[in-house]
Amino acid sequence: MAEQTDTWQLPQRQTVPDESGFFGAFGGQFLPPQLEGPFAEITKAYHEIENDASFIAELRYLRKHFQGRPTPVYHARTLSLLNGGAQIYLKREDLNHTGAHKLNHCMGEALLAKYMGKKKVIAETGAGQHGVALATAAAHFGLECEIHMGAVDIEKQAPNVSRMQLLGATVVPVTRGLQTLKEAVDSAFEAYMADYENSIYCIGSVVGPHPFPLMVRDFQRVVGIEAREQFHEMTGNLPDVVEACVGGGSNAIGIFSAFLNDPVELIGVEPLGRGTAVGDHAATMTYGHEGIIHGFKCYLLQDEAGEPSPVYSCASGLDYPGVGPEHSYLKDAGRVQYVAASDDECRDAFFLLSRKEGIIPALESAHAVAHALVKAREMKTGTILVNLSGRGDKDMDYVIKNWGTGGPV
Template identity: 65%
Template sequence: MSTPSPYDNLPDAQGFFGKFGGQFVPPEMKQVMDEISAAYQEIRQRKDFQDELNYLLADYVGRPSPIFYARRLSEKLGGARIYLKREDLNHTGAHKINHCLGEALLAKFMGKTKVIAETGAGQHGVALATACALVGIPCEIHMGTVDIAKEHPNVTKMKILGATLVPVTRGTATLKDAVDSAFDEYLKDPQNFIYAIGSVVGPHPFPGMVRDFQSVVGREARAQFMERYKKLPDYVAACVGGGSNAMGIFTAFLNDESVKLVGVEPAGEGLDTDRHAATMTLGKPGQIHGMACYVLEDSEGNPMPVHSIASGLDYPGSGPQHSHLKDLGRVEYASANDNECLDAFMMLSRVEGIIPALESAHAVAWAIREAPKLSQEQSILINLSGRGDKDADYVAEKLGL
């Protein structure tokens, strides 16, 4: 009998990945979370749900997304060959639609009257507004005013799709504050509302549920790479904020010990400053938003104000499964700063004609830095989690284009 993998059968029944995860919520919220968990466990076993989700992923989202060999970028850098899992080609322009469809179908199954969510870069907001329009459920999106200004194209899309946009001015007016605001609204009527969390974060069952919906990315990528190249990639890299796109692609490779997994988080203006969001690199175990995970905290033990040029990554926590994988040593967590991210954004745009999201550009920046150190026989597969339409005006203004 083979020895069970330490990466399988997680989370446990209480929602823990090792010592991370769980449900750190008030007693009245625990009952609500348990109801969501039970509904999810029921619906995921139903053939009609799986058939509808698979149909929508194929004919609505456009899956499977392709893997593209970035030949010119690879030749320019020398060293390892770089491949891109093109989640930017999905309907709505990012990986977020994968779990938003699942959450919207779950909300419909549970008879909820409103879906509430936070968004940073706006990709989760657009994807959820899209999914809610598709299934016919009202949608309310909370977004920090700083991010509203940076991500205007996505704000417009959310409004066109019929979502109610709630500007958040509290705190730093960014992602963490949008989460707080959305959760406050959810608490007004958790029996009729559902909070559709936008990453592999929050109380159980969301970290595992969002991962499950996103795992289609890794299943596709592993099969595609094996079919075309008759072997697995040497490295799989993805940006990490909350960590949904990274867990989506990492999950299929966890038991492939030959494949090195790299999560790239935002170093912002430098790891030696307080203007970064490098939770896995510089954080410590703590609690935030109903879960135990690595957290960036201030001297008083509160979540620290964080910064990234990428609005979708400026979060002071990370998914509990990421925290567990860090402690196990299965995933290496690296970082890229704002300038490296901008350089990668422009290089991929001008060398391959692909404009990446600033979030995804962090993983591209890591590959640009590391590929020349590797041999031409080695390969790096990047989860290109989103496209940069939303960031184009901001980058152009910042660089004076």
């Protein structure tokens, strides 16, 4: 069983974040004056409904009867035996409706929008999973939906673009800069500033100004709550290690949150991409420093002037230069270890899981699987629980174009 420092204890819910949205030194709300009022309105509305029995009841109903929750925990026995070492288990968020964990917070955000009387939801997306999830929620609740997506990601994630459009969303191509996730966030923020009276900006991860890191974390906690109970029921124990990929960090904080006070090792896996040179990776926690991006403070890949550096990953949902402020806090507190996996390691794990377990993972999730394979061999015995945050349908065109069908594994 992994050891945990005696000094760590999760502070009470009401103090993390504090009233100003800070997780220690990270988070907060750094906004242009015209958005201070709208964000205060969102904060007030969320605190009104977060413990409201009717809101919770409706959200629970939707999770069970619309999303298909709870998603199962699966013992990847063949993969574990082939790999040697610790046994690997998967929390199957790829089986959540729309194919990823993103719908967990999108249904909550859309329900909040209805409560506030908003007519439209606006968001960014990288891999397209958040865009599809929000478009799904908007269709369910009868809301307009506008998704901003980098032109590079539109080409890489064509199936998800089609899904968003079929669900009735307007997809706005972003052609500035690197034309990926960071630029999509910039564009979505601008659209929200122009129409905040009628719309709400539904951020796609545990990033952005307060209260979004808090809100998205709270909506994603269902993953960890389920996984902890399911794993204990299956094995009679808690896992020795819990791993998840980290871009912004919503799927990771969702599963980590249930294990923070347990003697469980927590590992977040970032994208190392093509290597350590600037612009070849998006390993924010590994190579970043404290900075401000998109209205909040976090670890940030940045140049000498403090501007966000260019980033890259084969996984469009991970190529963001910042990271959730709670992850930054947990890194400094020493509670979570953050490591990195390369494109090549991600590719190998993608094909291995596909061929040996019949599960095609999202490239984002394959980063966590890649490191879990390494960790399992190091441990030799014990258990690792991986949050398999999404399925790989969206990545088929990119994978086949760049890596073929993988050949025999």
